[in-house]
Amino acid sequence: xxxxxxxxxxxxxxxxxxxxxxxxxxxxxxxxxxxxxxxxxxxxxxxxxxxxxxxxxxxxxxxxxxxxxxxxxxxxxxxxxxxxxxxxxxxxxxxxxxxxxxxxxxxxxxxxxxxxxxxxxxxxxxxxxxxxxxxxxxxxxxxxxxxxxxxxxxxxxxxxxxxxxxxxxxxxxxxxxxxxxxxxxxxxxxxxxxxxxxxxxxxxxxxxxxxxxxxxxxxxxxxxxxxxxxxxxxxxxxxxxxxxxxxxxxxxxxxxxxxxxxxxxxxxx
Amino acid sequence: xxxxxxxxxxxxxxxxxxxxxxxxxxxxxxxxxxxxxxxxxxxxxxxxxxxxxxxxxxxxxxxxxxxxxxxxxxxxxxxxxxxxxxxxxxxxxxxxxxxxxxxxxxxxxxxxxxxxxxxxxxxxxxxxxxxxxxxxxxxxxxxxxxxxxxxxxxxxxxxxxxxxxxxxxxxxxxxxxxxxxxxxxxxxxxxxxxxxxxxxxxxxxxxxxxxxxxxxxxxxxxxxxxxxxxxxxxxxxxxxxxxxxxxxxxxxxxxx
Numbered sequence: 001x002x003x004x005x006x007x008x009x010x011x012x013x014x015x016x017x018x019x020x021x022x023x024x025x026x027x028x029x030x031x032x033x034x035x036x037x038x039x040x041x042x043x044x045x046x047x048x049x050x051x052x053x054x055x056x057x058x059x060x061x062x063x064x065x066x067x068x069x070x071x072x073x074x075x076x077x078x079x080x081x082x083x084x085x086x087x088x089x090x091x092x093x094x095x096x097x098x099x100x101x102x103x104x105x106x107x108x109x110x111x112x113x114x115x116x117x118x119x120x121x122x123x124x125x126x127x128x129x130x131x132x133x134x135x136x137x138x139x140x141x142x143x144x145x146x147x148x149x150x151x152x153x154x155x156x157x158x159x160x161x162x163x164x165x166x167x168x169x170x171x172x173x174x175x176x177x178x179x180x181x182x183x184x185x186x187x188x189x190x191x192x193x194x195x196x197x198x199x200x201x202x203x204x205x206x207x208x209x210x211x212x213x214x215x216x217x218x219x220x221x222x223x224x225x226x227x228x229x230x231x232x233x234x235x236x237x238x239x240x241x242x243x244x245x246x247x248x249x250x251x252x253x254x255x256x257x258x259x260x261x262x263x264x265x266x267x268x269x
Numbered sequence: 270x271x272x273x274x275x276x277x278x279x280x281x282x283x284x285x286x287x288x289x290x291x292x293x294x295x296x297x298x299x300x301x302x303x304x305x306x307x308x309x310x311x312x313x314x315x316x317x318x319x320x321x322x323x324x325x326x327x328x329x330x331x332x333x334x335x336x337x338x339x340x341x342x343x344x345x346x347x348x349x350x351x352x353x354x355x356x357x358x359x360x361x362x363x364x365x366x367x368x369x370x371x372x373x374x375x376x377x378x379x380x381x382x383x384x385x386x387x388x389x390x391x392x393x394x395x396x397x398x399x400x401x402x403x404x405x406x407x408x409x410x411x412x413x414x415x416x417x418x419x420x421x422x423x424x425x426x427x428x429x430x431x432x433x434x435x436x437x438x439x440x441x442x443x444x445x446x447x448x449x450x451x452x453x454x455x456x457x458x459x460x461x462x463x464x465x466x467x468x469x470x471x472x473x474x475x476x477x478x479x480x481x482x483x484x485x486x487x488x489x490x491x492x493x494x495x496x497x498x499x500x501x502x503x504x505x506x507x508x509x510x511x512x513x514x515x516x517x518x519x520x521x522x523x524x525x
Binding site: 124150151153154156157158160199200202 | 424425427428429430443444446447448449462464
C-alpha cells in the first residue's frame with residue numbers, strides 16, 4: 001500500500017522543496033517507486049530542483065481538470081528509474097485545484113507508487129490544506145528560529161484538524177525535519193537548540209540537516225541533494241531510511257556523539 | 270496627553286446562568302396544547318412571568334409549524350425565551366433565539382388538580398411542602414449537587430488553536446503554544462509550558478485560577494481582568510505558577 005507524505009512548514013523559504021526532492025530521490029535510491037508532486041501552483045519550483053524544467057508538458061492542473069492523463073503528466077527522472085515528478089502549473093493559480101480533482105489524482109497515484117511525496121506551498125490557505133489533505137505522514141520542515149517554529153506549530157494543529165485521517169478520527173504521523181542547522185551559530189546561542197525546538201513542537205525528530213553550501217549548489221544544478229555525496233546528503237538519506245521504518249540514531253551536526261549518547265553522558269556525570 | 274478620566278472604560282462581558290422551566294412539546298401539537306390548557310385551567314398563571322425554554326430536540330418539526338407553536342403558546346401567555354435543540358433551518362427571524370449548553374436540574378412537577386394557588390411540588394428528596402408558593406420550591410431544586418464538567422486535552426494546544434469551554438475547568442496535559450488561546454468558564458490547568466493566552470473564569474467566575482508548570486504566557490486573564498506577563502514579576506518566568514484574582518488585582522505566585 002502506497003504511503004502519502006506531505007512536506008510542509010507554514011513558513012516559506014525553510015527548505016520544503018529541497019527536502020521533497022532530497023527525500024523523494026533517497027527513497028527512490030532504495031529501489032522503491034516514488035512520485036514527487038508539486039502543489040505550489042503558480043510558483044512551481046520542484047521541477048527546477050529536480051532538473052526537469054525543460055521536460056514539463058502537462059501538469060497537475062491539467063490532470064485535475066481532466067485535460068491530460070496522469071501517465072502523460074508524470075516525468076521520469078533521468079538518473080533514477082523509479083523516481084517520477086508531477087509538476088505544478090506555473091501559469092494558473094491555486095483556485096484551479098479542486099478537492100475532488102486532487103482526491104482522484106491522489107487515489108490514482110496510490111495505485112501506481114510505493115511513495116507519494118507532496119511538496120506543499122507555504123502558508124495555511126487552500127494550496128497547503130489540499131496538499132496535506134490526503135497525507136498519511138507529514139514531514140514538518142523547520143529552521144531553528146522562532147518564527148519558523150511557531151508557523152510549524154500552527155501547521156501541526158492544522159494537520160490534526162484538516163486532513164482526511166484526522167476527520168476520520170485517525171492519527172496522522174508527524175515528523176520534524178530540522179533544516180539549515182548551523183552548529184557554530186547554535187554553539188554561540190544565535191539559534192534555537194535542537195532540544196528547544198523539540199520541546200515546543202513535541203513531535204518526533206526525523207533528522208537534522210546541517211546548513212551547507214552543498215544544498216544551494218545542488219539546487220542550482222537541478223540535482224536532488226541526495227544524489228551527490230555530502231554531509232546534508234547523508235543526513236537526508238538517513239531521514240528517508242527512518243521514514244521507511246529503519247531505526248537509525250540521530251546525530252546533532254557538530255557533536256561527535258549522538259543526541260542520545262549526549263543525554264546518557266549527562267546522566268552519568 | 271490623554272486624559273485618563275476620558276479613557277473609555279473597558280466593557281466587561283459576563284455570563285450568568287438562570288433557572289428556566291423547559292417545555293418539551295409532543296406531537297400531535299393539538300393534543301399537547303389541550304393538555305397544557307388543562308394544566309393552565311387548574312393553576313392560573315403557572316407560566317406567568319416565568320422564563321420558559323422550548324425543547325424541540327426529539328421532535329421533527331418544520332419552520333412554519335414551529336412558528337405556529339410559538340404563537341399558540343404566546344396567545345396562552347407563555348413567553349418563550351429561547352428554543353433548545355432546534356436546527357438553524359427551523360428558526361425564522363423574529364423567533365426566540367437558539368439556546369444550547371443547558372445543564373440539567375431537578376424536575377419540577379406540574380401542579381396537582383384542585384390546588385388553589387399556583388404551587389410546584391418540590392423535586393423528589395426534598396420535604397413536601399404544598400402550602401409553600403412555587404417560587405420557594407425553586408431554590409430547593411438549585412441546591413441539589415450539580416456536577417461541574419471539565420475538559421481534559423491530552424494533546425498540546427497548537428498556535429492558532431482556540432479552546433473555548435465556558436462550562437468548567439480545562440486541563441491540558443501538554444503545552445499551550447505561543448499564539449494559542451484557552452478560554453475556560455472555570456480554572457485552567459496546564460501541565461506543560463503555558464506560552465499562549467489563558468483566560469479563566471470567563472463567565473464571571475472570580476474564583477477561577479490558572480495553574481501551569483512553566484509560565485511563559487503572553488497574557489493571563491481571570492473574570493475579564495487581564496495582565497500581560499511582561500507586567501508580572503520576572504522571577505516567575507519559566508516557573509510553576511498559579512494565578513488568581515484578589516479584588517480587582519491579578520496575583521501570581523510560584524507553586525511550592
